[in-house]
Amino acid sequence: MINTEGFTKRLQKVIDFYGESASSFAEKIGVQRSSISHILSGRNKPSLDFVLKVLSSFPEVELYWLMNGKGVFPAETKTEKKVSNNVVLEKPIDIKTTDFPNSNNKSIERIVIFYKDGSFQNFENS
Numbered sequence: 001m002i003n004t005e006g007f008t009k010r011l012q013k014v015i016d017f018y019g020e021s022a023s024s025f026a027e028k029i030g031v032q033r034s035s036i037s038h039i040l041s042g043r044n045k046p047s048l049d050f051v052l053k054v055l056s057s058f059p060e061v062e063l064y065w066l067m068n069g070k071g072v073f074p075a076e077t078k079t080e081k082k083v084s085n086n087v088v089l090e091k092p093i094d095i096k097t098t099d100f101p102n103s104n105n106k107s108i109e110r111i112v113i114f115y116k117d118g119s120f121q122n123f124e125n126s
Contacts, residue, residue, distance in 0.1 A: 006069055008040050013073065014054070014061055029053040064118065071118065 015025045015036075022036045030053055038044040055061055060074035111123045 002045060002067060003069075004042055004045055007046060007067065008042060010066055010069060010073070011046075011054070012040060014058060014066070017074065018058065029057045062118075 015022065018025070020028065022040065023033045026033045026036045029050075031050060035044070035050065039046050039050070051063070051066065054066065055063060062071045062073065062075045065071035065073050065075070108125050110125060112120055113123070114120045
């Protein structure tokens with residue numbers, strides 16, 4: 001279930017971050033001005049279509065942050081996240097592909113660890 005009051009505060013934060021008015025924001029995501037007004041006033045809850053339009057028009061807005069306040073805004077772009085989480089091991093790890101079933105003696109290029117909060121670490125074999 002969505003916390004409508006929290007959602008409206010986060011939506012207003014997005015609108016303010018981009019320096020938009022409610023009218024220009026509505027135009028950019030392709031909805032009527034009244035839709036924004038009704039959501040911001042708490043009269044209406046946002047539809048899935050509305051949320052998807054916000055996410056597709058403003059890639060710095062993360063779904064989990066917009067819906068329940070978990071995460072950050074503005075989000076890092078995927079390129080920034082990849083660079084900031086890229087870890088080159090100073091001492092190569094001694095893992096042989098024979099340690100893994102069905103590896104057929106392939107060499108390991110990298111290992112990626114995904115965390116529940118949506119972040120990740122990328123370990124490259126140098």
